[in-house]
Amino acid sequence: MKIKSLLIANRGEIAIRIIKTARKMGIRSYVIKTAKEPNAWYLEEADQIIDFSESYDDVIPEFLDIERIIQSAGKHKVDAIHPGYGFLAENPDFARRCEEEKITFIGPSHDAIYRMGHKTIAKELARENSVPLLDGSQGALSDAEEARKIANKIGYPVILKAAAGGGGRGMRVVEKEKDIERMFTLATNEAEKAFNNPDLFLERFVREPRHIEFQILGDQHGNIVHLGERECSIQRKHQKLLEESPSPALDSALRKKMGEAAIKIARSVNYYSAGTVEFLLDDDNSFSFMEMNTRIQVEHPVTEMVTGIDLIEQMILIAEGEKIPFTQKDIKLNGWAIEWRINAEDVQSGFSPSLGTIEKISWTENEHIRVDTGVRDGSVITPYYDSMIAKLIIHAETREKALQQSSMAIRKFWIKGPKTTLAFCRAVLQNRNFRKGKFNTSFLSKELKIHYQNEPDEALLAAFFATYDYAREMDENEEKPLHTENGKAITPWVLKKRLR
Amino acid sequence: MARSAKKKKTTKLIALSSTNKAYEFKKPLQKRIKYQGEEVDIKLHEDPNGFSYIVWKNKKYMLDVIEKKQNRYTIMVNSVWHSFTVETPVSLKRKRFLEKQGDASSSVSIEAPMPGKIIDILVEENGEVKEGEPIIILEAMKMQNEITSHISGIVQSVSVKKNELVMKDDVLIEIRKG
Numbered sequence: 001m002k003i004k005s006l007l008i009a010n011r012g013e014i015a016i017r018i019i020k021t022a023r024k025m026g027i028r029s030y031v032i033k034t035a036k037e038p039n040a041w042y043l044e045e046a047d048q049i050i051d052f053s054e055s056y057d058d059v060i061p062e063f064l065d066i067e068r069i070i071q072s073a074g075k076h077k078v079d080a081i082h083p084g085y086g087f088l089a090e091n092p093d094f095a096r097r098c099e100e101e102k103i104t105f106i107g108p109s110h111d112a113i114y115r116m117g118h119k120t121i122a123k124e125l126a127r128e129n130s131v132p133l134l135d136g137s138q139g140a141l142s143d144a145e146e147a148r149k150i151a152n153k154i155g156y157p158v159i160l161k162a163a164a165g166g167g168g169r170g171m172r173v174v175e176k177e178k179d180i181e182r183m184f185t186l187a188t189n190e191a192e193k194a195f196n197n198p199d200l201f202l203e204r205f206v207r208e209p210r211h212i213e214f215q216i217l218g219d220q221h222g223n224i225v226h227l228g229e230r231e232c233s234i235q236r237k238h239q240k241l242l243e244e245s246p247s248p249a250l251d252s253a254l255r256k257k258m259g260e261a262a263i264k265i266a267r268s269v270n271y272y273s274a275g276t277v278e279f280l281l282d283d284d285n286s287f288s289f290m291e292m293n294t295r296i297q298v299e300h301p302v303t304e305m306v307t308g309i310d311l312i313e314q315m316i317l318i319a320e321g322e323k324i325p326f327t328q329k330d331i332k333l334n335g336w337a338i339e340w341r342i343n344a345e346d347v348q349s350g351f352s353p354s355l356g357t358i359e360k361i362s363w364t365e366n367e368h369i370r371v372d373t374g375v376r377d378g379s380v381i382t383p384y385y386d387s388m389i390a391k392l393i394i395h396a397e398t399r400e401k402a403l404q405q406s407s408m409a410i411r412k413f414w415i416k417g418p419k420t421t422l423a424f425c426r427a428v429l430q431n432r433n434f435r436k437g438k439f440n441t442s443f444l445s446k447e448l449k450i451h452y453q454n455e456p457d458e459a460l461l462a463a464f465f466a467t468y469d470y471a472r473e474m475d476e477n478e479e480k481p482l483h484t485e486n487g488k489a490i491t492p493w494v495l496k497k498r499l500r
Numbered sequence: 501m502a503r504s505a506k507k508k509k510t511t512k513l514i515a516l517s518s519t520n521k522a523y524e525f526k527k528p529l530q531k532r533i534k535y536q537g538e539e540v541d542i543k544l545h546e547d548p549n550g551f552s553y554i555v556w557k558n559k560k561y562m563l564d565v566i567e568k569k570q571n572r573y574t575i576m577v578n579s580v581w582h583s584f585t586v587e588t589p590v591s592l593k594r595k596r597f598l599e600k601q602g603d604a605s606s607s608v609s610i611e612a613p614m615p616g617k618i619i620d621i622l623v624e625e626n627g628e629v630k631e632g633e634p635i636i637i638l639e640a641m642k643m644q645n646e647i648t649s650h651i652s653g654i655v656q657s658v659s660v661k662k663n664e665l666v667m668k669d670d671v672l673i674e675i676r677k678g
Contacts (some may be wrong), residue, residue, distance in 0.1 A: 168643070169643060182634075186637070186644055189619070189644065190643070190644045193639075237643065348580070348581060349613060350613050352613060352614030352615070352640070353614065353615070353640070359550075360549055360550050360551055362551070383615075411578075414551050414562050416550070416551055416562075416564050417564075419576070419579070420579050422578075422579040423578065423579045423580045426578075452579075453580075454578070454580040455578075457556060457557070458561065458577040458578060458580060458582070459517065459521070459523075459577075459582050460523060461542070461556055461561055461563070461577050462563075462575035462576075462577045462581075462582035462584070463523035463525075463582070463584055464515075464523070464525065464533060464542060464554075465544075465554070465563055465575050465577075466515050466573035466575050466584045466586055467513045467514075467515045467523070467525045467529065467584075467586050468525075468529050469565070469568070469573070470513065470571060470573070470586040471513055471525075471527060471528070471529045474510075
């Protein structure tokens, strides 16, 4: 069935990303307006807005309110719902409710979401299909005591993970036996809060692995292909900071082997739509299955750049019941792509969120640069959602050229307002081992000693500017400037907000 | 008050960084400063998009004032921030003197590294803490973070309660060295 309209149960850059493809395909897009972001950019890009901002319920956040979203979709007679990432994207009940109401869910079956969402079931499927796994608990742990017993058997360090988890939450590494009880409590509390499910499992902790994931695409006729890997090893506390495709660690033989394992996993749940199979890769090229994400990923653009395939378009076509228009042989990885996540975070204070108004944002454009963003001048980074400002995606013929282009693009990416991770991106780019492609998930804690790059002259220039400004005010003396508050000049954006 | 009579012309200003590095500039400020023996031009610009930048040795540096409170400044240069207090020679002398006295007292406060919610407090007043020991669980951006003590000592006071929301740099706990 052709999809003529779709509701995006999401916000920010991914909402805009989906709208772009919908527009290209002649599909009418609907988005949800919330009281938390009533002036967000994605609202203007969509064809129609469904307003949730009037009577908002504090108990269930808007993008998690399954029944309200389903009802609105029915009322507006939309054909399909795209969940984006996060929120309800991996909630099997949401996919099931769509099915019951005859709304096409642009994603996999609720059964596939359920089975891959439960990490213990997913691991069991991997075992049955002889995909390599790490030693660990079978099924959920009953308590810290059981965790201790298993950990003592397989040896430390071990990692505790939320059975319903993802995104680094509900995860704790345990180095020594004496810490296991405390870490168990921390992880289970976090899991309960984040996923409404306190269940944990445990596995051997590989100290310095690479994090490699494979993009999968399957249709409803049993065809499954992989679109190569993404290198996601540069992380902080399990949060990805940049991704590339391909990975400097893989050759075509290993790619083939891991790709086939990824397809096996997907096939075990008759997977259709776009999905991602995550692996840990050790120094000796041995790999083990971690989990499958049953949705579009934040870092999907790097795969799009090297394969030339619009993943959102494929998701929509597959949801309509179309067959994948290519086979594994047709898929070629062309060149090298890197995605730099630019977040509103204070790198100099442990990456703490730096909220506020984006007064100005600008970047240069050329054929190597793609920017996916949900913000523009005047947008607000709120405490309600993630701290992402933009994804800067660079595509070139080789990794070396992609790094060169990255340097230039990052230098010319200017943001006025919040503190950002741009200086972190520069620090990574300057690191010799990163440039050589020699790194793993311990890169931030071990290799990159200073998490931001700054030249010695910059401190001098800052000192000069502060002194210059102070001296000017001293001279003006009693004449206080009009539009200041706590000494900080009020920008037009803040004034505009107040006047409303 | 004979304010004007008392007022002495300040001949220089010093930007003192948070790492205690002093940058001295002569008054009135020239847009040409001495640097490693040579004089270099500083040009302040504003581009059509409204960004401020300095041109220094033929390179552009984007500038932004992040915070400004009296003589306290946080300036961003190429997305790295630097904090300063701008001092006169007299105020700098006074500041240094006060700091020396401050060192004598041996209480240290543990501050929130980021805004968030207090999930748990793992120590009690008058209890002993060791360096590196977790003292508070702070939830921020849906992650639970352990705040650890960077000194060993006795807990002098606990300034927060369970479930309380705190801002960055709020004092959580004070510890007496020992």
